[in-house]
Amino acid sequence: MSIELLTIIIGGLTIGAALMVVISKHPIRSVLFLVVTFFLISSLYILMNAQFLAIVNIIVYAGAIMVLFLFVLMLLNLNKESEPKTPKLALFSSVLASGILLLVLIAAFKDSLRLQHVRLPQQKQIGLVENLGKLLFDEYIVPFEVSSILFIASMVGAILLAKREKPIID
Amino acid sequence: MTTDPTFGTSIDFYVILASILFTIGAFGVLIRRNMIVLLMCIELMLNAVNLLLVAFSTYYGKGDAQIFVFFIIVVAAAEATIGLSILIMAYRNQKSTDAGLFTNLNG
Numbered sequence: 001m002s003i004e005l006l007t008i009i010i011g012g013l014t015i016g017a018a019l020m021v022v023i024s025k026h027p028i029r030s031v032l033f034l035v036v037t038f039f040l041i042s043s044l045y046i047l048m049n050a051q052f053l054a055i056v057n058i059i060v061y062a063g064a065i066m067v068l069f070l071f072v073l074m075l076l077n078l079n080k081e082s083e084p085k086t087p088k089l090a091l092f093s094s095v096l097a098s099g100i101l102l103l104v105l106i107a108a109f110k111d112s113l114r115l116q117h118v119r120l121p122q123q124k125q126i127g128l129v130e131n132l133g134k135l136l137f138d139e140y141i142v143p144f145e146v147s148s149i150l151f152i153a154s155m156v157g158a159i160l161l162a163k164r165e166k167p168i169i170d
Numbered sequence: 171m172t173t174d175p176t177f178g179t180s181i182d183f184y185v186i187l188a189s190i191l192f193t194i195g196a197f198g199v200l201i202r203r204n205m206i207v208l209l210m211c212i213e214l215m216l217n218a219v220n221l222l223l224v225a226f227s228t229y230y231g232k233g234d235a236q237i238f239v240f241f242i243i244v245v246a247a248a249e250a251t252i253g254l255s256i257l258i259m260a261y262r263n264q265k266s267t268d269a270g271l272f273t274n275l276n277g
Binding site: 011014057072076097098109136157 | 184185186187189190191192194195196197198200202203206207209210211217220221224227228229231232233236237239240243244245246247249250251254255256257261266267268269
């Protein structure tokens with residue numbers, strides 16, 4: 001009982017934090033709420049016995065990517081006055097569109113799952129570093145190497161894009 | 171696989187939670203004009219998909235989906251790097267991060 005209650009509470013908090021990311025006016029507040037969201041999602045991973053991914057999520061997402069976002073925000077020196085305004089019509093139509101998207105998603109999944117409340121099995125072994133490492137370096141070794149090439153390409157691209165001095169857009 | 175009436179640890183809970191998170195991300199992409207917040211909403215949608223993949227990995231008892239989540243995190247890191255450097259370059263050129271100002275990329 002307590003695990004179920006804990007999962008539902010954490011899920012609700014995740015939804016709340018994600019909503020705060022979207023609706024808070026200041027970008028730094030958005031980044032901080034996104035960090036909170038990532039920590040809550042990591043705790044959901046732990047509740048699903050995916051320990052390795054929980055740690056990777058905290059280190060890579062909350063640690064590296066969000067710090068990068070914060071650095072860029074502080075570099076750009078944005079304030080409340082420079083925050084672009086959304087027109088009322090766009091606000092209304094996007095609320096409508098995302099409501100319809102949620103409706104379609106829930107309806108599609110409801111038909112495919114038939115909502116029978118199947119309990120998640122308690123497998124404590126598959127999320128550990130040992131098993132995932134065996135899988136990663138055995139079956140998925142080629143995508144792993146390709147991802148390193150992707151990282152080199154993105155590193156070179158980021159340096160090339162950010163170091164250009166002269167404006168290229170008139 | 172046993173059926174029981176509790177909702178919290180069932181697969182449906184995670185499916186609905188991931189749908190709601192993905193919708194919130196899409197909603198943010200639609201209503202926000204700031205490019206940094208747009209990138210953050212993309213990260214939010216990627217995380218919703220990750221959550222669903224982990225839930226089904228636990229459901230089927232196989233680790234393959236968790237490897238996919240690992241690769242999604244890798245690709246998200248690369249995407250955030252490139253997106254932020256493009257954003258810095260755009261800010262240097264027009265002193266704003268408003269996504270609506272990029273209409274001069276039409277050519």
